[in-house]
Amino acid sequence: MKNLFFEKYGEKFVSKWLILAMDMLIVCLSYLFAFALRMTFHIENINFEITPLLYFLGIRFIVHLYFQTYTGIIRHTSIEDVIIIFKTVATGTILIKFIEMGIIRQFIPSNNFRILSQILIIDFFIVLYFLIASRFTVKFLYEKLFKTDSNLIDVFIYGAGNSGRITKRVMLNNNSKKYEIKGFIDDNPSICNKTLEGVYVYTLDSLLSKKILKKENEVIIAIENISVDRKNEIAETFLNKGIVVKTIPSINSFINGEFNIDQIHSIKIEDLLQRPTINLNINKIQKELTNKVILVTGAAGSIGSEIVRQLVRFAPEKIILIDQAESALFDFDYELNANFKDYLNQTQLEIIVANVTDEIRMRKIFNQHNPDYVFHAAAYKHVPLMENNPYEAIKVNILGTKNIADLSVEFEVNKFVMVSTDKAVNPTNVMGATKRMAEMYTQSMNSLGATRFIITRFGNVLGSSGSVIPLFTKQIKAGGPVTVTHPEITRYFMTISEASQLVLEAGAMGQGSEVFVFDMGQPVKVVDLAKKMIQLSGFEEGKDIKISFTGLRPGEKLYEELLNDNENTIPTHHPKIMRAKVPALLYSEMDIALAEIQTLLENDITSAIIKRIKYYVPEYLSNNSVYEKLDLRK
Numbered sequence: 001m002k003n004l005f006f007e008k009y010g011e012k013f014v015s016k017w018l019i020l021a022m023d024m025l026i027v028c029l030s031y032l033f034a035f036a037l038r039m040t041f042h043i044e045n046i047n048f049e050i051t052p053l054l055y056f057l058g059i060r061f062i063v064h065l066y067f068q069t070y071t072g073i074i075r076h077t078s079i080e081d082v083i084i085i086f087k088t089v090a091t092g093t094i095l096i097k098f099i100e101m102g103i104i105r106q107f108i109p110s111n112n113f114r115i116l117s118q119i120l121i122i123d124f125f126i127v128l129y130f131l132i133a134s135r136f137t138v139k140f141l142y143e144k145l146f147k148t149d150s151n152l153i154d155v156f157i158y159g160a161g162n163s164g165r166i167t168k169r170v171m172l173n174n175n176s177k178k179y180e181i182k183g184f185i186d187d188n189p190s191i192c193n194k195t196l197e198g199v200y201v202y203t204l205d206s207l208l209s210k211k212i213l214k215k216e217n218e219v220i221i222a223i224e225n226i227s228v229d230r231k232n233e234i235a236e237t238f239l240n241k242g243i244v245v246k247t248i249p250s251i252n253s254f255i256n257g258e259f260n261i262d263q264i265h266s267i268k269i270e271d272l273l274q275r276p277t278i279n280l281n282i283n284k285i286q287k288e289l290t291n292k293v294i295l296v297t298g299a300a301g302s303i304g305s306e307i308v309r310q311l312v313r314f315a316p317e318k319i320i321l322i323d324q325a326e327s328a329l330f331d332f333d334y335e336l337n338a339n340f341k342d343y344l345n346q347t348q349l350e351i352i353v354a355n356v357t358d359e360i361r362m363r364k365i366f367n368q369h370n371p372d373y374v375f376h377a378a379a380y381k382h383v384p385l386m387e388n389n390p391y392e393a394i395k396v397n398i399l400g401t402k403n404i405a406d407l408s409v410e411f412e413v414n415k416f417v418m419v420s421t422d423k424a425v426n427p428t429n430v431m432g433a434t435k436r437m438a439e440m441y442t443q444s445m446n447s448l449g450a451t452r453f454i455i456t457r458f459g460n461v462l463g464s465s466g467s468v469i470p471l472f473t474k475q476i477k478a479g480g481p482v483t484v485t486h487p488e489i490t491r492y493f494m495t496i497s498e499a500s501q502l503v504l505e506a507g508a509m510g511q512g513s514e515v516f517v518f519d520m521g522q523p524v525k526v527v528d529l530a531k532k533m534i535q536l537s538g539f540e541e542g543k544d545i546k547i548s549f550t551g552l553r554p555g556e557k558l559y560e561e562l563l564n565d566n567e568n569t570i571p572t573h574h575p576k577i578m579r580a581k582v583p584a585l586l587y588s589e590m591d592i593a594l595a596e597i598q599t600l601l602e603n604d605i606t607s608a609i610i611k612r613i614k615y616y617v618p619e620y621l622s623n624n625s626v627y628e629k630l631d632l633r634k
Contacts, residue, residue: 020070026130027060028053034123056096060127063092069131077135079197085135089128093120152180154216158234159223160184160191160201167222167248167264168199182217183207204237213243220264221247232272239535247271269469269533270462273493273524281574285508288373289314292414295371296321297356297404298378300328302461303419306500307375308336312343320350320369323378329353356400366411374408375503376401377419379435386431387555387625390606394597394613397434398441402594405442409449416451417507418442422459422492422520422560428623429555430610436617437594443513443582444590452512456503457580459492459520459560472530476537480545482530485552489527490559492520506577513584517569519576523559554625 031053064070067088072081097120155171157164164184171179184201186192192203207213219238221231235245245267294311298304299321311319323329333351337344350369354361356378379397380386386393401418408416420439423432442453462469468491475482499518506516527547534541541547552558569578593616600609611630614620622628 016070030127034119038119060092077139085131093124154182155218158185158221160186163224164222215242218244288508291317292372293318294373296375299323300325300332304377306496315346318348322352324355366407372414374416383429383431383555384553390430393430393434398437401438409451413451417454420457427620428557433620441590443584444587446513454510455515456506458518461496472533481548483548483550484527490523515580515582517578517580552624
């Protein structure tokens with residue numbers, strides 16, 4: 001019966017005019033009660049006149065209309081509504097007093113209008129109390145009537161600060177799911193063991209010792225500026241007890257500046273690996289990019305697309321998006337027009353399906369658009385695939401880069417920023433070696449003309465297509481096993497957003513010929529990553545989902561490096577960007593090298609090409625690959 005009543009009336013709202021009428025009834029009764037109280041309820045002494053009451057009601061009515069106290073949803077009454085009611089009652093009382101003092105006496109005959117100050121003071125407190133109490137009474141009754149125990153989700157909010165209190169209000173005001181806030185958890189001893197907005201604040205130790213937590217509870221981490229280590233520690237505590245842990249986004253991620261219930265999400269591996277917000281030199285980047293024409297290759301890829309998302313915020317005149325992946329480019333175009341409308345009012349997008357190795361097509365694009373900046377992110381990046389398809393890796397990663405770099409010089413592009421990889425350092429595979437060759441060629445071109453060539457080098461990005469996280473997610477959903485190539489394999493990880501922001505920063509600070517290396521944080525064992533993802537998905541590793549070791553793939557190495565044995569770094573003004581001391585080769589040498597590789601590629605002599613690359617990149621020693629026999633140092 002209760003459920004049927006809820007289905008019929010639970011989502012309906014009371015008319016705002018009915019609320020206004022009820023408020024006016026409260027105003028009228030409050031005045032009469034205040035009048036009677038002032039006369040100490042001696043009826044024989046009361047000389048009541050209707051005119052003061054009508055004026056009194058009229059002023060209150062006008063003030064209520066002005067502050068719109070009747071437009072709020074009663075069941076969601078909050079402290080903000082209380083403040084508005086206070087302002088309304090106080091303003092009305094002051095206006096009535098002004099009238100009584102004769103400020104607008106010319107409009108009101110004084111002999112027919114007199115309200116004692118004592119009555120006004122008494123009425124102020126009575127009407128304020130009943131207007132607030134009526135709303136919270138309705139809210140209380142609604143929650144008791146419509147929030148059934150079977151639908152309730154018991155929640156603890158970790159963090160009793162501003163974010164925690166906002167989270168509490170958003171959850172209580174949500175209609176799709178019914179939450180009961182069982183308590184706050186906080187590390188600040190000054191507010192623990194007290195109540196905040198009617199909710200008890202626990203310390204973590206007291207909560208665990210009292211055994212209040214149950215497996216069906218949820219814990220939401222709602223702390224501003226929390227360190228990743230602390231977030232990991234908190235999550236680990238509750239996950240080990242089988243409790244669902246959720247988190248909220250940073251304040252900067254609130255939709256339209258407001259926090260939405262849908263933004264609360266189960267904690268993901270990205271949340272536990274993320275690092276503090278990057279502080280960019282916005283003014284420098286703005287000066288570099290505003291009103292400029294920018295060309296981005298690989299624009300539909302993980303890094304390329306995020307670079308574009310960052311670029312549109314700096315109001316360039318035009319962004320040319322180039323990619324050979326038709327469907328991915330189409331989807332990205334739709335996303336940009338849907339989510340970046342305000343920015344695209346001042347920035348033109350050119351969506352071009354093209355291959356960076358096509359010299360004729362690329363020349364037409366450069367000639368038509370004459371870009372000021374080029375961000376070159378187009379590349380093949382999957383190690384095992386490129387080990388088995390070296391032709392494509394060489395054609396795109398080396399010769400495709402050469403094509404775009406040569407055109408940049410010819411058309412006097414201001415800056416060319418190449419996105420490279422840590423796999424180019426002491427490469428053990430074709431993919432890494434081709435990226436190192438591309439680095440060497442672009443660095444050598446810095447002396448040819450006005451174009452400044454800048455190289456950015458970083459490790460794996462979380463969530464990019466083909467990375468371990470999407471793969472592990474699919475395997476966990478399928479019930480396992482989760483496949484890891486080796487128990488000791490270790491990688492650096494960085495979020496896509498962080499990597500792309502640092503590319504922009506490095507591009508802005510670069511003066512030419514630099515190889516910038518990003519601070520990738522601490523390396524992570526991939527098997528530990530897999531275990532944590534299984535745990536975050538609510539499963540137990542080894543019992544629910546197993547981890548299977550498949551062996552190193554062709555060209556794969558256990559540890560990635562950001563510098564080779566002969567490189568050191570120089571700090572820059574940005575704490576997360578270092579400049580690698582990489583000597584640049586002469587352009588004449590690199591031009592001959594790439595011409596030789598291009599000739600061998602045209603004749604499809606794979607072994608000869610690999611051998612030649614090993615000559616120019618002597619630190620390239622193949623690992624677990626058919627090309628080990630070509631190593632020059634073996």
